[in-house]
Amino acid sequence: MNISKRLLIAVPYLWLLVLFLIPFLIVFKISLSDYAVSIPPYAPTLDLSKGWAAFSELWSGLDAENYWFLTEDDLYWKAYLSSLKIAIISTFLTLLVGFPMAYAMANAPDEWRPSLMMLVILPFWTSFLIRVYAWMGILSNEGLLNQFLMWIGVISDPLVILNTNAAVYIGIVYTYLPFMILPIYATLEKLDHSLLEAAQDLGCTRSSAFWAVTLPLAKPGIIAGCFLVFIPTLGEFVIPSLLGGSKTLMIGKVLWEEFFSNRDWTVASAVAIILLLILIIPIVLFQRNEQKQREAGQ
Amino acid sequence: MRKFTWFNAVSLTFGFVFLYIPMVILIFYSFNASKLVTVWAGFSTRWYGELINNQAFLDAAWVTLKVGFISSTIATILGTMAAFVLVRSGRFFGRTLFSGMIYAPLVMPEVITGLSLLLLFIAIGLDRGVTTIVLAHATFSMCYVSVVVSSRMATFDESLEDAAYDLGCTGWDAFRSVTLPIIMPAVIAGWLLAFTLSLDDLVIASFTAGPSSTTLPIKIYSSVRLGVSPEINALSTIMIAIVTFGVLSVSIYSKRVIERQKREEQLANS
Amino acid sequence: MTKPSQPAVFAPWDDPKETPLISFENVSKRFGALTVIDKINLNIYSREFFALLGPSGCGKTTLMRMLAGFEDASDGTIRIDGQDMAGIPANKRAVNMMFQSYALFPHLSVANNLAFGLKRSDMPKSEIQGRVDEMLRLVQLGKYADRKPHQLSGGQRQRVALARALAKAPKLLLLDEPLGALDKKLRQETQFELMDIQEKTGTTFVIVTHDQEEAMTVASRIAVMDEGRLVQVDTADRIYETPNSVYVADFIGDVNIIEGAVDSTEGEHATLRWSEGAAPIRAMASDGISNGSKAAFVIRPEKVAISVEEPKDRHNRVQGSVEDIAYLGNRSTYFVRLPDGSLIKSQVANNRRIKQRLITWEDSVWLSWSDTAGAILPN
Numbered sequence: 001m002n003i004s005k006r007l008l009i010a011v012p013y014l015w016l017l018v019l020f021l022i023p024f025l026i027v028f029k030i031s032l033s034d035y036a037v038s039i040p041p042y043a044p045t046l047d048l049s050k051g052w053a054a055f056s057e058l059w060s061g062l063d064a065e066n067y068w069f070l071t072e073d074d075l076y077w078k079a080y081l082s083s084l085k086i087a088i089i090s091t092f093l094t095l096l097v098g099f100p101m102a103y104a105m106a107n108a109p110d111e112w113r114p115s116l117m118m119l120v121i122l123p124f125w126t127s128f129l130i131r132v133y134a135w136m137g138i139l140s141n142e143g144l145l146n147q148f149l150m151w152i153g154v155i156s157d158p159l160v161i162l163n164t165n166a167a168v169y170i171g172i173v174y175t176y177l178p179f180m181i182l183p184i185y186a187t188l189e190k191l192d193h194s195l196l197e198a199a200q201d202l203g204c205t206r207s208s209a210f211w212a213v214t215l216p217l218a219k220p221g222i223i224a225g226c227f228l229v230f231i232p233t234l235g236e237f238v239i240p241s242l243l244g245g246s247k248t249l250m251i252g253k254v255l256w257e258e259f260f261s262n263r264d265w266t267v268a269s270a271v272a273i274i275l276l277l278i279l280i281i282p283i284v285l286f287q288r289n290e291q292k293q294r295e296a297g298q
Numbered sequence: 299m300r301k302f303t304w305f306n307a308v309s310l311t312f313g314f315v316f317l318y319i320p321m322v323i324l325i326f327y328s329f330n331a332s333k334l335v336t337v338w339a340g341f342s343t344r345w346y347g348e349l350i351n352n353q354a355f356l357d358a359a360w361v362t363l364k365v366g367f368i369s370s371t372i373a374t375i376l377g378t379m380a381a382f383v384l385v386r387s388g389r390f391f392g393r394t395l396f397s398g399m400i401y402a403p404l405v406m407p408e409v410i411t412g413l414s415l416l417l418l419f420i421a422i423g424l425d426r427g428v429t430t431i432v433l434a435h436a437t438f439s440m441c442y443v444s445v446v447v448s449s450r451m452a453t454f455d456e457s458l459e460d461a462a463y464d465l466g467c468t469g470w471d472a473f474r475s476v477t478l479p480i481i482m483p484a485v486i487a488g489w490l491l492a493f494t495l496s497l498d499d500l501v502i503a504s505f506t507a508g509p510s511s512t513t514l515p516i517k518i519y520s521s522v523r524l525g526v527s528p529e530i531n532a533l534s535t536i537m538i539a540i541v542t543f544g545v546l547s548v549s550i551y552s553k554r555v556i557e558r559q560k561r562e563e564q565l566a567n568s
Numbered sequence: 569m570t571k572p573s574q575p576a577v578f579a580p581w582d583d584p585k586e587t588p589l590i591s592f593e594n595v596s597k598r599f600g601a602l603t604v605i606d607k608i609n610l611n612i613y614s615r616e617f618f619a620l621l622g623p624s625g626c627g628k629t630t631l632m633r634m635l636a637g638f639e640d641a642s643d644g645t646i647r648i649d650g651q652d653m654a655g656i657p658a659n660k661r662a663v664n665m666m667f668q669s670y671a672l673f674p675h676l677s678v679a680n681n682l683a684f685g686l687k688r689s690d691m692p693k694s695e696i697q698g699r700v701d702e703m704l705r706l707v708q709l710g711k712y713a714d715r716k717p718h719q720l721s722g723g724q725r726q727r728v729a730l731a732r733a734l735a736k737a738p739k740l741l742l743l744d745e746p747l748g749a750l751d752k753k754l755r756q757e758t759q760f761e762l763m764d765i766q767e768k769t770g771t772t773f774v775i776v777t778h779d780q781e782e783a784m785t786v787a788s789r790i791a792v793m794d795e796g797r798l799v800q801v802d803t804a805d806r807i808y809e810t811p812n813s814v815y816v817a818d819f820i821g822d823v824n825i826i827e828g829a830v831d832s833t834e835g836e837h838a839t840l841r842w843s844e845g846a847a848p849i850r851a852m853a854s855d856g857i858s859n860g861s862k863a864a865f866v867i868r869p870e871k872v873a874i875s876v877e878e879p880k881d882r883h884n885r886v887q888g889s890v891e892d893i894a895y896l897g898n899r900s901t902y903f904v905r906l907p908d909g910s911l912i913k914s915q916v917a918n919n920r921r922i923k924q925r926l927i928t929w930e931d932s933v934w935l936s937w938s939d940t941a942g943a944i945l946p947n
Contacts, residue, residue, distance in 0.1 A: 012396075012444075015376055015437070016399040016400070019434075023415050026418055097313060098313075100306075101310060107301065107302050107303070108310075114553065116310070119317070120317075121545070122541075123317055126321070126537070127497070131321070133324075135320055138320060144323060174316065174320070177317065234407070235407020235408065237501050242519075242523065252408075259413060265417070269413070269417070276410060279405065279407070
C-alpha cells in the first residue's frame with residue numbers, strides 16, 4: 001500500500017474516530033460518572049496532570065448508578081415503552097397509508113411514474129421542521145380542521161387534537177411517508193407482471209392473486225419501509241415536542257429535557273446509551289433484510 | 299397488463315392531498331393580512347416585509363447558509379474519500395470499524411449524535427459556535443455523501459481507470475481526468491443532500507451551537523414552540539418555493555439529458 | 569481457414585538468430601493459494617499477431633494484464649525488448665491495451681479520447697492534433713471526431729478503442745477479446761480490418777480470445793491455454809492438423825475421439841487397440857506414447873470417408889449404422905454408431921445438388937480413413 005492510499009484511508013478514518021467514536025465513548029464514560037454541581041457537571045473528570053494515576057482514579061470513580069436510577073424512576077421506563085408504542089403504531093399507520101399509494105404508483109401508466117415519483121420525493125427535500133410546523137395551524141383548537149368539521153356540521157365543539165398523541169401520529173405518518181412509499185414502490189415496480197397473469201391463469205381471482213403473489217413478493221420492500229420509519233421515529237424529538245402534549249412521553253424529548261432543562265448530563269448519557277441498545281435490534285434486523293435482498297438481486 | 303383501478307386512483311388522490319395540503323395552507327396563510335393565523339382577513343404581503351426587516355432572522359439565515367456551504371463541502375470531500383475506501387480498498391486493518399462508523403450515523407438518533415458531539419467539544423475545550431456546528435454537520439452528512447457516491451462507484455467500470463493508467467496517467471491524474479468527471483453527478487447529488495441536511499437540522503445544531511451562532515431552524519423552533527406565527531409562514535413559503543424550484547429544475551434538466559442521450563444512442567445504432 | 573496474408577518467410581519463431589520482443593521465463597502468478605499462471609515459458613516476436621486462446625479462467629487474461637503492467641509476476645521474469653519489466657507500472661510501459669469493454673472515456677469526445685494518451689507523452693502539443701487526425705483516418709472515423717462515445721455504434725466504438733490504443737505507437741498492443749461485443753457479421757469484417765491495421769502499422773499484437781475461429785483467422789501463432797499452462801504454441805494449421813494433446817484437438821474444431829491402448833509403434837506410425845475383436849487403428853504417432861500406454865485416436869470428421877461398399881483398399885475401416893444426419897447446406901454430418909457403442913462423425917461436402925440421399929437413416933455403412941488422417945495422442 002503506497003502513501004497516497006494510506007492517506008486516503010487515514011483522513012476519513014481519523015475524522016470519524018475523533019468526531020464519531022470518541023464522542024460516543026465520552027457519552028458512555030459520563031453515563032458511568034456521578035452528577036456533580038460543578039463545570040462540567042459530572043465527576044470524576046480525567047485530570048491528565050496526574051499522569052497514569054489519573055486513569056486508575058477515573059476508573060474507580062465510575063459506576064452504573066445512573067442506570068439503576070433509570071430503573072427506579074418509572075418516568076424513564078414509561079418513556080421507553082411509550083416511545084416503542086408510538087413508533088410501532090405510527091409505523092403501522094404509515095404502512096396503511098403508504099402501501100396503497102406505492103401500489104397505485106406501480107400500477108400507474110409508465111408516463112405518469114416519473115411525475116408521481118417527483119411528488120413523493122419533493123416533500124423529502126423540504127424542511128422537516130416546516131412540514132411539522134404546518135400541522136400546528138391545522139390541528140389547533142381554532143385550526144382549519146376544526147373549522148372545517150364544524151362548518152360541515154360533524155361536530156359542534158372543537159376537537160382537541162394538537163398536543164395529544166393523535167397529533168404525534170399524524171405528524172409521524174406525514175413526515176415519514178416517503179420513506180415507506182419508496183422502498184415498497186421499488187419492489188412492486190420490479191415485479192414481473194406475467195407472474196400475476198400466471199396466477200390468474202392457474203385459477204386465482206385478481207384479489208387472491210394480490211394476496212398470493214404480489215404481497216409476498218413485496219415483503220422485502222414492506223420490511224425495509226417499516227424499519228426506515230420505525231428506527232428514526234424511536235428517537236424522534238421535533239414531532240413530539242411541537243405536536244405532542246405534556247403527556248406525550250418520548251425518549252428523545254426526555255433526553256433533551258434532561259440535558260437542557262435539568263442539566264443532568266450523567267442521566268442524559270445513560271438514557272442515550274439505553275436508547276442505542278434498544279435500537280441495535282431493529283438495525284441488525286434491517287441490515288439482514290437488506291443483505292437478503294442484495295443476495296436475491298444477484 | 300397493469301390495470302390502474304379506481305381504488306388506485308382514490309389512494310393516490312388522498313395520499314397526495316394529505317402530503318400537499320398542509321403546505322398549500324401554509325403558503326395561503328402567509329399572505330393573510332391578519333395576525334391571527336387562522337382567520338382570513340384579506341391578501342397582504344405584510345409578513346414578508348416584516349421578515350425582511352427582522353435582523354435576527356436574517357442573521358440566522360446567514361449563519362445557516364455559511365454552515366451549510368462549508369459543512370457540505372467538507373462532507374463531500376470526506377464522503378467521496380470514504381466511498382473510495384469502501385468500494386476500492388479491499389481489506390485493511392479496521393475495515394469493519396470503518397464501515398460501521400460510516401453507516402451508524404445514518405441510523406443514530408439525532409439527540410444522541412448531538413449530545414455526544416457536544417460532550418466532545420466540552421471535553422476538548424472548543425468554544426461552541428459556527429465551527430462546532432460545521433464539524434458536527436460535516437460528520438453526519440459525510441456518511442450520507444459516501445452512501446450516495448459509493449452506490450455510483452459500485453457500477454463504475456474499473457477498466458476506465460486501467461485505460462487511463464495504460465495511456466500514461468499517474469494515480470492522481472487518472473482520478474482527476476477520468477474518475478472524478480464520471481462520478482461527478484453523484485458527487486453533486488451528495489453535496490446537495492449534505493447541504494439540505496445541514497439547512498434542515500435542528501437537533502444537532504441546538505446541541506452544538508453557541509449563543510452567537512443561532513441557525514434558522516433553531517430560530518424557527520424557538521418562535522413556533524408556543525404557537526403559529528405569520529412570519530414563520532412567510533419564511534416557510536420562501537423556503538418551500540426555493541426547494542421546489544431547485545428540485546424541479548434539476549429533475550427537468552436531468553430528464554432532458556437522459557432523453558437526449560437515448561435519442562443519440564438510437565441514432566448511432568440505426 | 570484463411571491464413572494471414574504475410575510473406576511466406578515470416579516465421580521468426582523458427583529462426584534461432586531472432587531475439588524475441590517478449591519473453592516469459594518461468595513466470596508464475598498466484599492469487600493467495602490459487603495458482604493462475606503456472607511456470608510459463610514463451611517467446612513472442614516483433615510484428616507477430618499472437619493469440620492467447622483458451623476457455624474462461626485459463627489464465628489468458630492474467631497473462632495479458634501482466635504484459636500491460638496491471639499485475640506483477642509472483643515468480644519468473646517477463647522481458648519486453650530485453651528489459652526486465654518487474655516493478656515498471658502500466659503508465660511507464662510502451663505497451664497499450666484495447667479493453668474488452670473498450671473503456672472509452674464517456675465524458676470525452678472521440679478526438680479527446682484519442683489525444684488522451686498523447687497529452688501524457690512527450691509529444692509536443694503542436695503535433696498531437698496531426699496524430700489524432702492520422703488515427704481517425706486509419707480507422708475511418710474522421711467524421712465522428714466530435715462525437716461522444718454514447719453517440720457511436722458498437723463497431724465505431726470498437727474502432728475508436730483500437731485507434732486510442734495505437735495512437736502512442738506502442739511497441740506492443742494488447743487486445744482483450746476485442747471483437748466479443750460485436751455481432752457475428754461485423755466480427756468477421758472487423759477481423760480482416762484488424763489484420764490490415766496490424767500490417768500497416770507494423771505493431772506487435774497480442775490478442776486474448778476464447779473464440780477459436782477468430783484466433784485462427786487473425787493470428788500468426790496461437791497459444792492454447794488450460795489451467796494456467798500453455799498446452800500448445802503453434803501456427804493455426806499445425807494446431808488444427810497436428811494437435812499435441814487430446815485437449816487441443818477437442819478445443820479446436822470438431823473431432824472424433826476413440827480411446828484405447830497403444831498396440832505397437834513403428835517409425836512415425838502407431839496402432840491403437842480400441843475395441844474387443846476390432847482391428848487396431850493405424851495412425852500417426854505423436855510424442856509421449858509407448859507400447860501399452862493409454863492413448864486416444866483423434867480424427868477430424870471431414871477426414872472420415874463414408875460409403876455403402878466396403879473400401880477394401882484401406883487398412884482403417886469400420887462398419888456401423890447411420891443414427892442421425894445433420895444437413896448443414898454446404899456439408900452434411902453423418903453420426904454413425906459402431907458395434908462397440910461409440911458414435912463417429914463423418915462430414916461430407918455437398919458438392920453437387922442431390923435430389924435423394926444415397927445414405928439414409930438406419931443404413932449400414934462403412935467408415936474409413938487413411939493411415940495419415942488421424943493421430944494417436946497420449947491420454
